[in-house]
Amino acid sequence: MSSGAETLQFLSSVLSQRGPSSLPYSEDVKWLIRQHLLSLSETFPSLLIKTATFTHNYGGTSTLLQAGGTIPMLYQNVTYNLPIIIWLLEFYPRNPPLVFLNPTRDMIIKRPHPFVTPSASVNVPYLQNWVYPSSNLVDLARDLSLCFAKDPPLYSQRKPNPNNPNNPNPSNPNNPNYPNNPNNPNPNNPNYHNNANPNHSVNSGISSVGYGVANSNPNFNFRPGSIISSVMDRVTSNLGYGVGRTEEAAEGYKKNAINKLVDKVNGDMGELRKTREGEVEGLFSVQATLRAREEKVKRGLKEMNDEKEGLESQLQMVLTNADVLEEWLRENEEKLGKSGRSNVDVDEVFETCDVLSKQMLEASASDLAIEDLIYSLDKGVQEGVIPFDQYLRNVRLLSREQFFHRAMCAKVRASQAQACRHLV
Secondary structure, eight states, rough: OOSSSHHHHHHHHTTTOOOSOOOOGGGGGGGHHHHHHHHHHHTTTSSSSEEEEEEOOOSOOOEEEEEEEEEEEEEEEEEEEEEEEEEETTTTTSSSOEEEEETTTEEEOOOSOBBOOOOOEEHHHHHHHHHOOOOOOHHHHHHHHHHHSSSSSSSEOOOOOOTTTTOOOOOOOTTTTTTOOTTOOOOTOOOOOOSSSSSSHHHHHOOOOOBBBOOOTOOEEEEEEEEHHHHHHHHHHHHTTOOOOOHHHHHHHHHHHHHHHHHHHHHHHHHHHHHHHHHHHHHHHHHHHHHHHHHHHHHHHHHHHHHHHHHHHHHHHHHHHHHHHHHHHHHHHHHHHHHOOOOOOGGGGGGSSHHHHHHHHHHHHHHHHHHHHHHHHHHHHHHHSSSSHHHHHHHHHHHHEEEEEEEEHEEEHHHHHHHHHHHH
16 A cells, blocks of 8 residues: 555455454454554555465464565665565564564675574564553664664675676675675675666677677667667568557557556445445444443443442341341330330430430420421411411410520530530
């Protein structure tokens, strides 16, 4: 995938698959994997995200996600491109990914290297100290660039040209006359890509290449592709080979039909991808909503369980108090039966410890009784049972009497408090 939109579509498609073709990642981390790869693609566009078959050490294979390409590396004020492949194994991101160098044919791995094995496996400190969920692929790529900038792991090598007259000993690249270019396998020159022009001119002393192409100047620069094309043109011209106009027209119609069909298929695929991307985004939003509701349900269930435990404890306390009261009633009923008294005066059930307590009990009882009587008078007036003028007279008398009882309560309370201070 070259662009961010295509990468998003690709990841949404492969991570939403279910069944035998689904990727072997846990469902609860697929969103995080998607975010890691999107951030890596945006930060390092040269890394391409795709799926590939990975072969484990025990011989088994798995279809996994990988990021392959190059990352920039600054060495001696020159930026080089380092070819790497990052594999996301089944237990990613809880476990670190696997990183390998991907050298081309003209590259060799430095031996020994502190972070790279001869099999191109990479093990930098960031991978050793991988911590879920804070570690990510962007920081890993940056750490790789910094570590390898200090000690480059790859060198470029080139076989010397035996036809070069300027090289007295082509088989010895350490010859002092050997040109010091980026392809020199000098260990102090880490060049990870052949930056030479692909149309680089070749010095040759060829005097004749056939079909009238000749040059006696040893410094003449030519392109092998142009010589081959010239030779083929001369051969074709000499053989009289050509293509008829009818065949050319048929070929043109065929190409136009294929191009139109490809354009139509690409358009349909683009619309289908947009539709599927919208559906996947909707499913992701629904998934997030369901997770939020799940958390709410869990919290509500926990609160209900706590409330249930509190009510059970209160019920236990009420049952205990009821047992105490029933026991008290049984004991007092037995006492009454032994004393021969069938009727009990409620006012004589409670005995006060002193005169002040008795006055307080009588005054409080009278106050509460008057309060109940006034409440009954209010109900009578509302229902029209008692005339309003009679209601006012009774309330005025009862309020006066209630005031004296409350004053008595206040005096008794003050006397009790003073008696307590004297005792202390």
